[in-house]
Structures are given as C-alpha cells and as structure tokens.
Amino acid sequence: MSENPKDTQSNPYKLPSHTRPIRYSILLEPDLVDLRFNGTETIEIQVDKDCSEVKLNSVALDILTASITSGGKELAASVHFDPEMEIVTLRTDGTIQTGEALVKVDFSGELWAGLAGFYHSVYTDADGNKETIATTQFEATDARRAFPCFDEPELKAIFSISIRSNEDLMVVSNYPEKSSTRTGDGKKLTVFEDTMVMSSYLVAFVIGNLEASETSMSGTTPIRVITPNGKGHLGSYAHLVADHSIKFFTEWFGIAYPAPKMDLLAIPDFAAGAMENLGAITFREADLLIDPESASMDEQIRVTEVICHEIAHMWFGDLVTMKWWNGIWLNEAFATYMSFAAVDAFRPDWRVWERFGIMSLMAQEIDSLATTRPIEYPVIAPSDADGMFDLLTYEKGGSILRMLEQYLGLERFRAGIRLYLQKHAYANAETTDLWDALEEASGEPVRLIMDTWVFQGGHPTVSLETTAGGFRISQQPFRYLSRPEDLKGAIGDNWQIPVGIRTNDGTTAKVLLSDESLGLSETAGVPVINADGSGFYRSHYDQASSSAILSGLRELSTLERLKFVSDSVALWQSETLPLANLVEVLRALGDERDPTVLAAGQSALSMLNRIATPAERPLVATLASSIFSKVLDGFGMSSDIGDSAQDRAARAIALDVLGTIANDVEVRDYCFEAFRMDMAGDVGLEPDQAGSILHVVSTHGDETEFAFILDRYRHPSSPQDEMRFLYALTGFSQAGLASRLCSMALGEVRTQDAPYAIARALANRSISEVVYRFIETNFTEIKSRFPENSLPRMLSSLGSFYADENYRLAPEVRKFVGDNPLKSGSKTVDQAMEKLEVGLRVRGSYAGRLAESLK
Structure with missing residues (x-):
C-alpha cells in the first residue's frame, strides 16, 4: 500500500x-x-x-x-x-x-x-x-x-x-x-x-576510565557490566537479566546468540534509553544500573524491560536488519513485544502484559488525533527516520504485533518469526518479508490484515448493538475531534480487525471484522468484544449492554476492565459518552484493586481536575476521595509483609490521588511524616511509595522541602534515586522555585535529563506559565544544549495548557510553536497542539458545569 x-x-x-x-x-x-x-x-x-x-x-x-x-x-x-x-x-x-x-x-x-x-x-x-x-x-x-x-x-x-x-x-x-x-x-x-x-x-x-564487573557466563557467552568508576555495585542485577534474556531468546528464536560476547555499558550522558550495538549495548545509567532493594516495582520493570529489549535486537535488528529506514519501526516494535515476553518469563508475578496494556493506551491517545501518522511511511532524508522513534513505533507497533500473536496463537506466530529469521540471517529484509513468513507458517492472510494497521494512521471503534436476533458489531474510525467540520488527517477508514469475543459461558471466539459490520448470534448475556484486552481498538457498547458490562465489571479480566474504563474515558473525550456515564464507571473503581485499572481512573480524574474551575475542584476532590479512600482502606497506608507487587503499586496510586487531587489531610500528614523520617535518616521511604510520597510533598511543600529534595538529587544513592528526586523538584507550586529549577536545567542538570524535567514542570499547571516564559526566553540556548531528539518531547507538555491557570496562553503557545519549527520531531509537536485543542474543547464543554455530573 x-x-x-x-x-x-x-x-x-x-x-x-x-x-x-x-x-x-x-x-x-x-x-x-x-x-x-x-x-x-x-x-x-x-x-x-x-x-x-x-x-x-x-x-x-x-x-x-x-x-x-x-x-x-x-x-x-x-x-x-x-x-x-x-x-x-x-x-x-x-x-x-x-x-x-x-x-x-x-x-x-x-x-x-x-x-x-x-x-x-x-x-x-x-x-x-x-x-x-x-x-x-x-x-x-x-x-x-x-x-x-x-x-x-x-x-x-x-x-x-x-x-x-x-x-x-x-x-x-x-x-x-x-x-x-x-x-x-x-x-x-x-x-x-x-x-x-x-x-x-x-x-x-x-x-x-571505567570499571568492569567480573565476567559471568550465559551458556558460552561471557557477560560484563561496565560502569563509571564507583558504580560497579549497581550492575549485579543486569547480569541476572542478561543471562535470562540470552537463554530465553535463544530458545524462543531457535538461533544461538549471534555475537561472541556481551558487554552492557552505562554511559553518563546518553540521549536515548539504550542502543543495541552488537555485543556492546550502551545504556543511560538509570536504564541499566539499579539496587533492587531500594527500587520500586516500576523502576525494576523499566530496567528489566530495557535490557531485554536491547538483547532482543541482537536477533531482530542486528542479525536481520531492515533494508531502509522506513522499516525501523518493525525492529523497535518487535523488540518491544519480545521484551515483554521475556520479562513475563523472568518475573511472572509482575504481570507485565497488563502493564503493556497501559503502554498501548498511551499509543492510542496519540493515534486518536488527526495528526497521527501511519506506522510505516516513506523515508527519504535521514532526518525523516528520526520521527519514527515515538509511541506509534514502539507502543502501537508492539501492540499490533501482540494483537496478531493473540489472533494466530503463540505457536504459529513463533513459527513464522523463526522462519523469517532463518531466511534473512546476516542480511536485510522488509516488513512484507515478515508478513510472508507468518502467512507461510499460519495459513492466515497476515499481509492483508497487517497492511491496514501499518500503512494508515488511527484505529477503529468496534461498536456492539443489540438486534432482534442477537447482536451486531460494526467499525468506525475513532477520533477525539470528531465533529463534521474537524479534519480527518491521517486517520484511516477501514481495518481488518481481529476481534476477540467472549460470551457468558466463557467461550472465546476470534473473528475477523473486515467489513463495516458483522452479525453475532444471540447469546446468554452481553458478549465482551475485546476479549483479553489485546485488540488495538476502542469498544463502544450500546446503553443497555454497557450497563450490563458495568454491573459485572469485577468478572472481567484485568485487561478487559482496563480497556472498558479507558475506552469510556476516550468516548467521553470524543463527545460520544456523557460525563455522567463516565462518572458512573469511575465510581465503580472503589472496588478495584489492580494498579493498571486504577491508573486509568487516576488519569481520568487528573483530566477532570485540570478542566475544572477553582470553584469546582472540591467536587473533583470529593469524587476522587469517594473512590480511592475505599481503595486505600482495603490496603492500609503502610506496606504489609503479605502484599503482592500489585498491592504495593495500587496503594501508591491511591496515596497519590488522595494526597494531591483529593487533598486528604490524613494522607498528606502521612506523606510528610514519611518524608521527614527519610530526610532525618531514620527510616527510608518504601520504594513503591517513594514517588507518590514525593509528589504529595512537593504539591503541598515549600522552600524547606525543596532544599531537602535538591540535596538528595545532588547526592543520590542510585540512578533511580537521582531521577526520583529530580522529578520531585518539578512538582512545587511556587514561582520562585520554578525559576530555580529552570536555571538548574541550563546548568547542573545533565542535558540528557533536563528536557524531561522541564516537560514535567511545564505540565504542572501551578508553575506552567513561569516555565513557558523560561522556554520562550531561552529557546535558542535550549536548542543548542539539549539533544535534538528531546526537544519535541519537552514541548509536548504544551498540550496540557487547558487548565484554568494557563488556557488563556493557548494562542501564544500556538504562535510560539509556529515561529520555532524543530529540525526533527515536528510531528510530535503537531500532536501536542492537537491534544491542546482536545483539552480546550472538553474544557469548553464542561468547565463551570461539572456540578451537573459530579454531585
């Protein structure tokens, strides 16, 4: 195509x-x-x-x-x-x-x-x-x-x-x-x-002047972790993950690791997360070096996933390489998919495929904009390839591969991948070569299916409606800005959709929705139309069916619940679902205990809080409290020896929401006390709670807390500790502290980290104007200092300027972006500007009228 x-x-x-x-x-x-x-x-x-x-x-x-x-x-x-x-x-x-x-x-x-x-x-x-x-x-x-x-x-x-x-x-x-x-x-x-x-x-x-670990062996492959001097003690965990990855991928691909050694190198200044150089993989320190005892589950998952991702490339990318840069998406998307498969085998208790669902939703957010792009597009100049290193390549690409694997079945999918690697080892291939190998192994029309997902932007909504003889599913393109006068942009028209349908008796069927609609026979109860949550599409149930799904929400799998909640939020943003219906869905989360589903609720409440007028924020706080107080009551504030990794993560989300959006005094006092004990050196922060506690403290803190956090940033015990405290500095509400942070970004903060700190500060509505003025005044220096690929990500936070504190700046922001085009990554900035329009439209529809739906 x-x-x-x-x-x-x-x-x-x-x-x-x-x-x-x-x-x-x-x-x-x-x-x-x-x-x-x-x-x-x-x-x-x-x-x-x-x-x-x-x-x-x-x-x-x-x-x-x-x-x-x-x-x-x-x-x-x-x-x-x-x-x-x-x-x-x-x-x-x-x-x-x-x-x-x-x-x-x-x-x-x-x-x-x-x-x-x-x-x-x-x-x-x-x-x-x-x-x-x-x-x-x-x-x-x-x-x-x-x-x-x-x-x-x-x-x-x-x-x-x-x-x-x-x-x-x-x-x-x-x-x-x-x-x-x-x-x-x-x-x-x-x-x-x-x-x-x-x-x-x-x-x-x-x-x-670097420090090399002792060599460990994974089969016949020697592994070293190489670090700046003094940080070698943080490399032991990487040995374990690398050993697991080599063995896992060797068995999965049926091909031996293709290089004679593996060095994992921590680089102090590194623009990317990591780079799959054959036999000498380079990383930014925070994505390789870690102390598992002091790291949160999310931080451990991040390091594990990045290591697995890069090692997967040794086969898919290094042994077999794309012919030209238009195919780089497949390298990255497949490594993303395989890294989660490897991490799931390494630590099944982390349930990372559920975390993968969150990443898929992040890609859908971008892919719901007219300014989205096809996953694969023509690349002419080298700079054209720079635009591929984004959510649509990694997360959407990985998601459609996961959807295909679920449709074909793991064994047929793996047989096709093995065939592809065997045919093209030590050579180059194109996207269609992979589809052909999967077709040969499975007998399914893989190229026909995948072309509709790769060569057009966007994704569909699959709708379910009740009919006289049962049900009917149909597809329509999904867009946030979906009024007749809105631009369609790069969003496609029709997809070959592998739809998973599960009926009340537990039977799951896979159907290929290739036309606009398809009839389903009558079943007992309402069928779930994204069974197991692996489909990269939105689900929209008619009113009666939605009510039935909501009443049985706890009976769905975690990913199915996540999809139902997040799809409800997206349908509300696209003016398809009334806010009152969304609030009903959110209230049901008081009985939820899974962190991935709770995170979707947290995101929805954050947007409501952003569009609310100051007078309406207490209403949002009350709603947040009514949901997450029940969640926290179910766990208690402090960790228990019997907690699972999921329990600890869910508790942290509840603390964050209650301490910031709900302004819960008890939670706020708990967080400040934990912070003071950590600063005094008495009791350290619980790793899984640390990020939430610091967010609550910075939200309500002042110069005193800023000074303590700054000192900890300057004297970290690990790379994760350093980033944890740097990002905490972005959460304060005082203009003077925001100015100090901005000055640090052009001074002591590493250029690899500064753009992301500025992005977080820019998204903090209390100080957003101060940070914006800093960018506006210093943009020439910023462009000369910061890595080119980080600038679009920094500016993407301008898409959040629809709060009461900053929505009036929207015309200025649009002009600034138009007057300051970037050399690469302009698509990311365009998407941020469209996200701004989405937020402004939602604000225009509801700000000042939230009481009608929230009381």
Missing part, C-alpha cells in the same frame, strides 16, 4: 548502488583533553561497474587525504563535500575498475557534546574527580560523524576496529579484544576481532 523511494535511485540521499562495502579496517585515536580524534580507515569495496569516483557518507569530519586502489594501482582522490546530502565524493583521474577496490581515508573530527556520533561524556567519580570518556551513538545515521562510511542499513560489512588510547584507559568495542600493545609513549593500541557482517549504525567503541 506504500511505495518507498528506496526502491529507486531517485532518492538523492542514497549512495550509488554500484559500490558497496565488504570490510572496514578503522583506526581511531581520541584525545580526551582537547576533545578531538584522528582516524584512518581502509574500506574493501565491491565495484559493479567501471567508474571514477566513490561516494561515502560523512558529517563534520575533516578529510585529510584520500586514495583508491584498483587493479593494483593507487589513485589519489580529490574530496568534494555535499553537506546537505551528507555525502563526500572521492574523485579520481583514473578508472576504478569493476571488481574489488580499496578506499583509504585519513580524517579527523571533534569529540563534540551533542550525544550523537563519536562524542564525549563527563562524570564525577566518588573522590570528586571529573573523568571524560569518549563514546558513540550511531542510530539512525550518525556513524558518518565518526568515520566516512556507507551509512545505510542494507550496506552491511565486516568491521575491524582498532583504538589508540592512553594505556590506563579501558577500551571496549563490539567484539572481543584481540590484542593490546603498549606503544612506549604512554599509549596503547587495542585491536578487536573482526565482527560479523553488520550495518554501520551498530558499530560502537567506548574509551575511558
């Missing part, structure tokens, strides 16, 4: 197809004082027709000398840059003959601070010494910042990496060290074994 420009030579960003790499020999020498590096490389290439030039990708590199050897003759090459296309042409006066040739280039570059390419990162060790390391982040197209190369995923090659460095520094790359030789000048030359054939974006090298 989508023609990609990669299939032609009309794409000016693509390199010519008649030359391709076979093997790179790369020598790099970084200078960690002057923050520069020198390099030399020889690329063995295959030339398919006589020519006089070779084109490579290169950005911000100085090419010092270049030559091409062909037919035994070395030809000097002149150097011609095209900065817009990020291509350097090496042109000779002679003929580069068909066959193999050698390209030799000497070059130099800057170890810049941009957290992409070959860059530098700084940390302070336990003794207060500042240490600089050199590290890499190449996905999607930043290998060209480290060495001239054929920087396209289909142009796989072998990489032979050598690093000259100070002899006291650790040097790590994708494959094991082959030799390390002192060169007599305080330097050493580290040579690594040749890699398997792989894409350039998967190459990695890290040089610095």
Whole structure:
C-alpha cells in the first residue's frame, strides 16, 4: 500500500548502488583533553561497474587525504563535500575498475557534546574527580560523524576496529579484544576481532576510565557490566537479566546468540534509553544500573524491560536488519513485544502484559488525533527516520504485533518469526518479508490484515448493538475531534480487525471484522468484544449492554476492565459518552484493586481536575476521595509483609490521588511524616511509595522541602534515586522555585535529563506559565544544549495548557510553536497542539458545569 523511494535511485540521499562495502579496517585515536580524534580507515569495496569516483557518507569530519586502489594501482582522490546530502565524493583521474577496490581515508573530527556520533561524556567519580570518556551513538545515521562510511542499513560489512588510547584507559568495542600493545609513549593500541557482517549504525567503541564487573557466563557467552568508576555495585542485577534474556531468546528464536560476547555499558550522558550495538549495548545509567532493594516495582520493570529489549535486537535488528529506514519501526516494535515476553518469563508475578496494556493506551491517545501518522511511511532524508522513534513505533507497533500473536496463537506466530529469521540471517529484509513468513507458517492472510494497521494512521471503534436476533458489531474510525467540520488527517477508514469475543459461558471466539459490520448470534448475556484486552481498538457498547458490562465489571479480566474504563474515558473525550456515564464507571473503581485499572481512573480524574474551575475542584476532590479512600482502606497506608507487587503499586496510586487531587489531610500528614523520617535518616521511604510520597510533598511543600529534595538529587544513592528526586523538584507550586529549577536545567542538570524535567514542570499547571516564559526566553540556548531528539518531547507538555491557570496562553503557545519549527520531531509537536485543542474543547464543554455530573 506504500511505495518507498528506496526502491529507486531517485532518492538523492542514497549512495550509488554500484559500490558497496565488504570490510572496514578503522583506526581511531581520541584525545580526551582537547576533545578531538584522528582516524584512518581502509574500506574493501565491491565495484559493479567501471567508474571514477566513490561516494561515502560523512558529517563534520575533516578529510585529510584520500586514495583508491584498483587493479593494483593507487589513485589519489580529490574530496568534494555535499553537506546537505551528507555525502563526500572521492574523485579520481583514473578508472576504478569493476571488481574489488580499496578506499583509504585519513580524517579527523571533534569529540563534540551533542550525544550523537563519536562524542564525549563527563562524570564525577566518588573522590570528586571529573573523568571524560569518549563514546558513540550511531542510530539512525550518525556513524558518518565518526568515520566516512556507507551509512545505510542494507550496506552491511565486516568491521575491524582498532583504538589508540592512553594505556590506563579501558577500551571496549563490539567484539572481543584481540590484542593490546603498549606503544612506549604512554599509549596503547587495542585491536578487536573482526565482527560479523553488520550495518554501520551498530558499530560502537567506548574509551575511558571505567570499571568492569567480573565476567559471568550465559551458556558460552561471557557477560560484563561496565560502569563509571564507583558504580560497579549497581550492575549485579543486569547480569541476572542478561543471562535470562540470552537463554530465553535463544530458545524462543531457535538461533544461538549471534555475537561472541556481551558487554552492557552505562554511559553518563546518553540521549536515548539504550542502543543495541552488537555485543556492546550502551545504556543511560538509570536504564541499566539499579539496587533492587531500594527500587520500586516500576523502576525494576523499566530496567528489566530495557535490557531485554536491547538483547532482543541482537536477533531482530542486528542479525536481520531492515533494508531502509522506513522499516525501523518493525525492529523497535518487535523488540518491544519480545521484551515483554521475556520479562513475563523472568518475573511472572509482575504481570507485565497488563502493564503493556497501559503502554498501548498511551499509543492510542496519540493515534486518536488527526495528526497521527501511519506506522510505516516513506523515508527519504535521514532526518525523516528520526520521527519514527515515538509511541506509534514502539507502543502501537508492539501492540499490533501482540494483537496478531493473540489472533494466530503463540505457536504459529513463533513459527513464522523463526522462519523469517532463518531466511534473512546476516542480511536485510522488509516488513512484507515478515508478513510472508507468518502467512507461510499460519495459513492466515497476515499481509492483508497487517497492511491496514501499518500503512494508515488511527484505529477503529468496534461498536456492539443489540438486534432482534442477537447482536451486531460494526467499525468506525475513532477520533477525539470528531465533529463534521474537524479534519480527518491521517486517520484511516477501514481495518481488518481481529476481534476477540467472549460470551457468558466463557467461550472465546476470534473473528475477523473486515467489513463495516458483522452479525453475532444471540447469546446468554452481553458478549465482551475485546476479549483479553489485546485488540488495538476502542469498544463502544450500546446503553443497555454497557450497563450490563458495568454491573459485572469485577468478572472481567484485568485487561478487559482496563480497556472498558479507558475506552469510556476516550468516548467521553470524543463527545460520544456523557460525563455522567463516565462518572458512573469511575465510581465503580472503589472496588478495584489492580494498579493498571486504577491508573486509568487516576488519569481520568487528573483530566477532570485540570478542566475544572477553582470553584469546582472540591467536587473533583470529593469524587476522587469517594473512590480511592475505599481503595486505600482495603490496603492500609503502610506496606504489609503479605502484599503482592500489585498491592504495593495500587496503594501508591491511591496515596497519590488522595494526597494531591483529593487533598486528604490524613494522607498528606502521612506523606510528610514519611518524608521527614527519610530526610532525618531514620527510616527510608518504601520504594513503591517513594514517588507518590514525593509528589504529595512537593504539591503541598515549600522552600524547606525543596532544599531537602535538591540535596538528595545532588547526592543520590542510585540512578533511580537521582531521577526520583529530580522529578520531585518539578512538582512545587511556587514561582520562585520554578525559576530555580529552570536555571538548574541550563546548568547542573545533565542535558540528557533536563528536557524531561522541564516537560514535567511545564505540565504542572501551578508553575506552567513561569516555565513557558523560561522556554520562550531561552529557546535558542535550549536548542543548542539539549539533544535534538528531546526537544519535541519537552514541548509536548504544551498540550496540557487547558487548565484554568494557563488556557488563556493557548494562542501564544500556538504562535510560539509556529515561529520555532524543530529540525526533527515536528510531528510530535503537531500532536501536542492537537491534544491542546482536545483539552480546550472538553474544557469548553464542561468547565463551570461539572456540578451537573459530579454531585
């Protein structure tokens, strides 16, 4: 359904197809004082027709000398840059003959601070010494910042990496060290074994004063965790997860782990969460290093899921790689799906597939906007690929794969995945290759089904209505802004929907809703039309059916309850369901004890609280109290030895809602007392309650609490502790404290973290205008300091400017966004502006009139 420009030579960003790499020999020498590096490389290439030039990708590199050897003759090459296309042409006066040739280039570059390419990162060790390391982040197209190369995923090659460095520094790359030789000048030359054939974006090298754990083994694969000095004790948990992941994926895929070793490296400054470099996976510290004893369940799940996600890529992404960047969604979506499968096997008591349901809802929120996009779309310029690293790629992509797995059954689904990997190992593939393998294994029309989910944006509502002979289900596109005059945008028209239907006798049937409607035979009671909650669609029951479902809500599975509640909220936002009906659903949550379902209720109450006028907020508080006081009464405030992980998480949500939205005095006093005892060093915060307690304290606190939290941020015991206290600083309501936080964001807060702290502060309605004015005044500096991929996420909080404190700023916000376009990620900002319109519309419909539905 989508023609990609990669299939032609009309794409000016693509390199010519008649030359391709076979093997790179790369020598790099970084200078960690002057923050520069020198390099030399020889690329063995295959030339398919006589020519006089070779084109490579290169950005911000100085090419010092270049030559091409062909037919035994070395030809000097002149150097011609095209900065817009990020291509350097090496042109000779002679003929580069068909066959193999050698390209030799000497070059130099800057170890810049941009957290992409070959860059530098700084940390302070336990003794207060500042240490600089050199590290890499190449996905999607930043290998060209480290060495001239054929920087396209289909142009796989072998990489032979050598690093000259100070002899006291650790040097790590994708494959094991082959030799390390002192060169007599305080330097050493580290040579690594040749890699398997792989894409350039998967190459990695890290040089610095680092600490390596003892090696553990997963079968025959050695595992190390490498950290900044003084943090090695936080790496033990990663060994356990990595061992589990290698064994789990080896069995699941039926293929051995494809690299000879696995290093997991914690990088102090890292723009992404992690990066799947073959054999040398890099992480931001908070996504790798953890003390399980002091971490919450959510924090443990996060670290476990990220490690599993990256290790899944060793097969799906590294062993088999997309042909062009339009296919990057499948790499990430499949790794997302597989990471949850691996975590579920690691800790079944976490019930992570239910947590996955929350992530799916986050994707649906974006996918309900006219400014959504298809999961897969044409990629021409490298920057086009940057827009794929979002909720629609990871969460929607992973959700539709989960929906397909549930429809086909796990065994048929896994058989298709194994077939796909076997067919394309050490090579490249396209999305359709996976669908074809799944069709071959299952006999089902997988391509027909999945094309409707991949190549058009949006998702449907499946509606159930009672008929004379039973029931009828039908589909319609779902949109938040659904009035006749509203733009449809990228939202599609019709989907092939795998619908799970469960009747009262417990029987579940899978049907493919391919037309506008489908009749169902009469059953005893109302059927559930998203059985097990795995369908990526909204469910809308007619009034009588909805009442029947609500009366038996506790009989549904957790994911079915989650979907029913969240779908009710979405239908209200789209002006399909009256608020009184939604309130009836929310009141039923007083009997709920599962954290995922309670989180959906918490989100709905937060939106009601945001649209309410100051005079109406006590009504929202009363509603929140009527629901969550019952929840907290069921658990008690303090943890009990018999609590499950779910109990602890549910209690934390109840404390948060009661202490902030409901303004419950008893809960507030409990949180402040726990905070004071922790600050005094008497009793630490319970890990699963810590985030909620800090939120309550910051909501009601002042300069005194801010000072204590700031000190804890500056002296954390773990990366999770550091982020926990940083985000707590964003919750205060005083303008002066907001200004202090903003100043910190341009100073002591790491550039990888600052944009997300600003985003949280921007979403805090009490200080939102102060933070907005800070962004407005300092946007030039912000753009120069913060990672480019973080800017859209920072600005996405502008979509929350529909509260009484900030809705009047909406025209200014729209103008600011229009006057300050971003280089990449503009779609995310567009979506934030549409979310703002959704919020303003809901506010316009209900603000000042909430009493009619809430009393």
